[in-house]
Amino acid sequence: MEKQSSTILIAKxxxxxxxxxxxxxxxxxxxxxxxxxxxxxxxxxxxxxxxxAAHELxxxxxxxxxxxxxxxxxxxxxxxxxxxxxxxxxxSNKAVPESPKPKILxxxxxxxxxxxxxxxx
Amino acid sequence: xxxxxxxxxxxxxxxxxxxxxxxxxIFEHSKDDTGFILGQYYPKKExxxxxxxxxxxxxxxxxKDEEDLILTDSQAIEEVLKGRSTKPEADRGYGVWTSKKVVxxxxxxxxxxxxxxxxxxxxxxxxxxxxxxxxxxxGVTVAYRIPKPKGGVDISGFLE
Numbered sequence: 001m002e003k004q005s006s007t008i009l010i011a012k013x014x015x016x017x018x019x020x021x022x023x024x025x026x027x028x029x030x031x032x033x034x035x036x037x038x039x040x041x042x043x044x045x046x047x048x049x050x051x052x053a054a055h056e057l058x059x060x061x062x063x064x065x066x067x068x069x070x071x072x073x074x075x076x077x078x079x080x081x082x083x084x085x086x087x088x089x090x091x092s093n094k095a096v097p098e099s100p101k102p103k104i105l106x107x108x109x110x111x112x113x114x115x116x117x118x119x120x121x
Numbered sequence: 122x123x124x125x126x127x128x129x130x131x132x133x134x135x136x137x138x139x140x141x142x143x144x145x146x147i148f149e150h151s152k153d154d155t156g157f158i159l160g161q162y163y164p165k166k167e168x169x170x171x172x173x174x175x176x177x178x179x180x181x182x183x184x185k186d187e188e189d190l191i192l193t194d195s196q197a198i199e200e201v202l203k204g205r206s207t208k209p210e211a212d213r214g215y216g217v218w219t220s221k222k223v224v225x226x227x228x229x230x231x232x233x234x235x236x237x238x239x240x241x242x243x244x245x246x247x248x249x250x251x252x253x254x255x256x257x258x259x260g261v262t263v264a265y266r267i268p269k270p271k272g273g274v275d276i277s278g279f280l281e
Contacts, residue, residue, distance in 0.1 A: 019141035021149070048134060050141035051215060051280060052149075082134045085277050093281045094212050102218055104202050106241070106250040108195070114242070114251055 005075075006034035011045035018049040024056035031064055031072050039064075044078040054083075054090040130273035135227050136169075138276055139220035143173045143263050146216055150207065151177025151260060152186075167269040168230075176260040180236040183207055194237030195250050201234070202241065215280070217263075222279040230267040236260070 008030055014023045031039045041057070043049075049057070057076070064072040076087060140158070147156035159172040180197035184190040187207035192200065202221070206214030217234065221243055224230040231244035235258055240251045 017137060017141065019145055021145065048137045048141070050138070050145060051219065052142060052145050055212065082131070085275075086134070086280075089277045089280050102203060104199060104248075106199065106202075106248055108250045108252070110252045110254060111240075111256075112254075114249065 004036060005038035005040050006036045007040040007042050007077075008034070009042050009044065011043070016045055016047050018046060018053045021052050021056040024053050024060060028060060028063070031060075031074060032070055034072070037071065038073045038075065040075050040077045042078050043076065043080070043083055046083060047080070049083050049086055051086065051090060054086045055094070058087065058091055058094060131275045132270045132273070135223055135270070135274040135276050136267070138223050138280075139265065140171065140173070142216035142220045146261075147173070147175040147177065150183050151175040151179075152183075153177035153260070169267045169269070170264070171267070172262065172264040174260065174262045179258075179260055193239070195239035195252065198234060198236060198239055198241050198250065219280050220263075223276050224265045224267060227274050227276050227279050228267045228270060230265055232265040233263065235262045235264075 008027070010018065013027070013030065014020075018024065027041070061074040061076075064074050076083075079087065144156060144158060147153065153175050155175070157172075157174040159174070160169065162169045178186065179194070180201055181192050181194050184192050184197055184200065184205075184207060201214075201217050204214040204218055208214070221232045221234075224232045225243055225245070229245065231242075233243070234241050235253070237259075238253050238257050240253060242249050242251050
């Protein structure tokens with residue numbers, strides 16, 4: 001039976017540590033030219049993806065799914081636990097942020113005061 | 122250090138996370154195509170120092186260029202820590218403050234971000250915004266110290 005999906009090996013195409021948004025967004029052309037409608041992004045041998053890369057991968061997945069022409073179903077396969085967690089965290093935060101971004105109230109001090117306080121301690 | 126801690130669950134992600142986010146920021150925000158990363162592991166003291174540096178436009182200039190927002194260096198650092206991104210997408214601006222959380226809360230380390238004449242110094246004993254009279258760094262410097270992990274780390278709780 002003929003295979004129903006194409007596969008792109010991320011470790012070979014990008015790297016074992018994927019951190020750049022640009023490299024991920026460059027995958028779009030590669031995905032578009034695959035002959036099957038389903039494209040597996042295979043994370044075998046990929047150790048880690050950054051939050052930014054995970055965000056870009058999820059955006060790319062959504063973009064390919066909702067295109068008017070040459071739609072593709074993009075699947076993430078053979079992901080290790082760290083990559084799974086990163087994708088799930090970013091996806092769930094994208095859908096429903098856990099908490100608003102931080103409110104901060106910082107004490108302001110000059111470096112000389114900080115250094116003398118540190119040396120007194 | 123990651124190799125030494127490789128038996129501990131999640132340490133790989135905890136060490137990679139801030140490096141990947143902060144290095145990516147150089148190429149996305151600094152308007153410079155060069156950055157520097159320095160690292161030193163101290164096996165007897167059991168900590169790792171990392172410093173990620175660029176000599177680009179700096180934080181305040183980035184807000185001015187992208188959002189027409191006039192800020193002092195210390196105000197710009199505060200905005201970065203609040204997660205204010207210069208990018209239009211809603212779910213951006215997580216890199217620096219989540220990296221700080223991973224380093225300080227996840228790994229028990231300390232974290233400094235410096236731009237222009239101001240710096241944030243964050244450690245277990247608290248956070249301070251520090252003015253640096255007679256000093257100016259053109260660009261952004263991030264430096265942090267991570268003690269050797271004693272147990273597993275799950276960074277997912279620090280990423281949002």
